[in-house]
Amino acid sequence: MxxxxxxxxxxxxxxxxxxxxxxxxxxxxxxxxxxxxxxxxxxxxxxxxxxxxxxxxxxxxxxxxxxxxxxxxxxGVVLDEKHRKTLHEIVVSRLQQIVTDSYEGNRSAFRISTKSEVVAELAGYAARKAPGAIRHFKLDQNGLEEFVAGRVGAKTLARLKSSPKHAPARLPPKPAR
The missing domain is CATH 1.20.58 (Methane Monooxygenase Hydroxylase; Chain G, domain 1)
Structure with missing residues (x-):
């Protein structure tokens, strides 16, 4: 400036x-x-x-x-951008956490069977972690689920369903001495 x-x-x-x-x-x-x-x-x-x-x-x-x-x-255009970015980062990080838990076979992890369950889980998580952003955009539960549904695609769900849910975590092979 x-x-x-x-x-x-x-x-x-x-x-x-x-x-x-x-x-x-x-x-x-x-x-x-x-x-x-x-x-x-x-x-x-x-x-x-x-x-x-x-x-x-x-x-x-x-x-x-x-x-x-x-x-x-x-x-307040900048404020809108910050809140949108916050919501997006929260949803994506929780989705990555779900995928990671699914691949690692975490028994206490969220069990996935349908897209609506994933969307509901992500919407609930976003509502707990970013209530200010939700108030700023005046999102109700349906609006929040619509926002989250845009971030969950068919490839993500296929990856979650194909992962071994209860298999032990794979360890990398030990190097030869």
Whole structure:
């Protein structure tokens, strides 16, 4: 933010210098009109116009970026993104935990038979772990289950059902001595 402000200040000083330079050229030109002779400034304006337009457009884009950041801060768009990310991370971590427990044959692990059971388990877990995010989005149980159902796919369920639920954990082979 400080770097952007310093760039804006530098561009402002540059614009002021260009303005004073142009006034220093225009004042003698306006006096020349009264006195009877003219100064042709079109070559100078033709040379400076692309630079001035570039500087003005850069300054305008910086002001727009600053205004958009203020708008995002005051409308809470960033807060929505944080809550959505929190809910997503909680659901995915619990799903990974279920898959890991299923592969390791954890006897106390959650038993999976249908997608609705997995969705209900994940929704309950998310409701316990992130009540603030659920309140922020004003999600009821159906809305939360719909959010969770989008993260549970057919491949995940097939992987859970095909894993050995009660087999002992596989240990890596011992290295040969």
């Amino acid at each position: 400080h770097r952007m402000l310093s760039y804006a200040k530098g561009l402002l000083w540059l614009a002021l210098c260009a303005l004073f330079f142009s006034f220093s050229l225009l004042l003698p030109a306006s006096a020349a009109v009264e006195g009877g002779y003219t100064i042709d400034l079109t070559p100078l304006l033709d040379a400076l116009m692309p630079s001035l337009l570039g500087g003005v457009s850069l300054l305008a884009s910086m002001v727009l970026a600053w205004l958009l950041r203020l708008l995002a801060r005051y409308t």
